[in-house]
Amino acid sequence: MTMKISPAADAASPLRDALGAEHRPAVGEVRIxxxxxxxxxxxxxLGLAxxxxxxxxxxxxxxxxxKTVPKVGGTKDVKMDVLRGLAPTHxxxxxxxxxxxTVEELATFVPNVIVTHPCAPADNLALYRLFGGVFHCADRAARLAADLGAALAEAQxxxxxxxxxDVLYLIWREPWMSVARDTYISATLAAVGWDTLPADAGARYPEIDWQAAWMAGVSRVFLSSEPYRFRERHLAEVAALSGRSAAMIDGEMASWYGSRAAAGLRYLAGLRSALAEAT
Structure with missing residues (x-):
């Protein structure tokens, strides 16, 4: 599952991650x-499987x-010994x-830690360039960037x-929770003309008070398929609580950045158009 990469010329401009750390094009064996x-x-x-x-x-x-790639635990409960044994370079x-x-501990034995933080669909353009430059797959990264550029234009x-x-996007039940406007989900929805409420939230994923004054501004409620597994049976419950039309939405398409960004925007643009025609 590893291969050798030959040294390559430096990119025209530095490759920096979300913390501003500069990364060099990978040399030698790469283990991600x-x-x-x-x-x-x-x-x-990007062809790096x-x-x-x-x-x-x-x-x-x-x-x-x-299926054949080893698991190292969850996103927050990483098995340090397992990860160390895989001897990653990146x-x-x-x-x-x-x-x-967790990341700080991992950085003590992993040579290259790439920190990411896309907050809006367009942020994926820098992400593609970073990965393309570090892992010598700039051509594939450029194709993803071109597709995302087209999807952004379609969404606009x-x-x-x-x-x-103004919409309410639900991610959890009991307690009911939504997303603040500084999240990637909210920015992706905004790209097709859906602005999430509450407009001002004290947390990135605020709990919902169905009696809050801002609820009066909600036009539509969405039930995401993740992280809570909302199903069709929850639609009537939410409609009764909110007094608004409720619809299911594919959470991966609204929240997954990376290579799914373009497909996500097209999915949301199609959903927006379909719901507008139905009303």
Whole structure:
């Protein structure tokens, strides 16, 4: 599951991660462990599956490829001994999904830790460039960037064509929880003209008070398929609590960055158009 990479010329500009740390193009044997499900998918999409030596149990796409890749625990409960035994040269982590203290401990024995933090769909462009430069797959990364650019334009066209709507996006039940506007999910929804409420939240994933004054501004409620597994049976319950139309939404398409960003925008643009036609 490993291969050799020859030294390559430096990129025209530095390759920096979310913390501003500069990364050099990989040299020699490359062994990647990813603790971020959507970026594990990106690693495979970039043609790097044969260099992926570890993943979390939540890294499930692409399923056929990952069946033989060892698990190192979860995104927050990493099995240190297992990960150490895989001898990774590169570790991929995320500010939101992984614990800082865990990453700091891992950094004591993993030579290269790439920290990510995309907060909006367009942030994936820098992510593609970073991975493409570090892992010598710039051509594949450029193709992803071009596709994302087209998807962003398509999303903007839908957002311009329809009136903006304030929506409630539910991610959990008992307690009921939503997303703040500084999350990737909210930014992705905003790209097609859906603005999440509450507009001002004290937490990134706030608990919902169905009697709050801002609820009066909600036009539509979405039940995400993850992390809570909302099902069709929950639609009537939420409609009764909110007094609003409720619909299911694919949580992976709204929240997974990386290689799924373009598909996610197209999914949301299509859903926005379909729901607008149905009302």
């Amino acid at each position: 462990v990813s603790l971020v499900p959507s970026l594990t998918e990106l690693v495979c999409e 044969d260099r992926l030596v570890g993943r979390t149990g939540f890294c499930v796409h692409p399923r056929d490829v990952l 570790l991929i982590v995320n500010i939101d999904e992984n614990r800082r203290e 066209a839908v957002a311009r064509a329809l009136p903006r709507e």
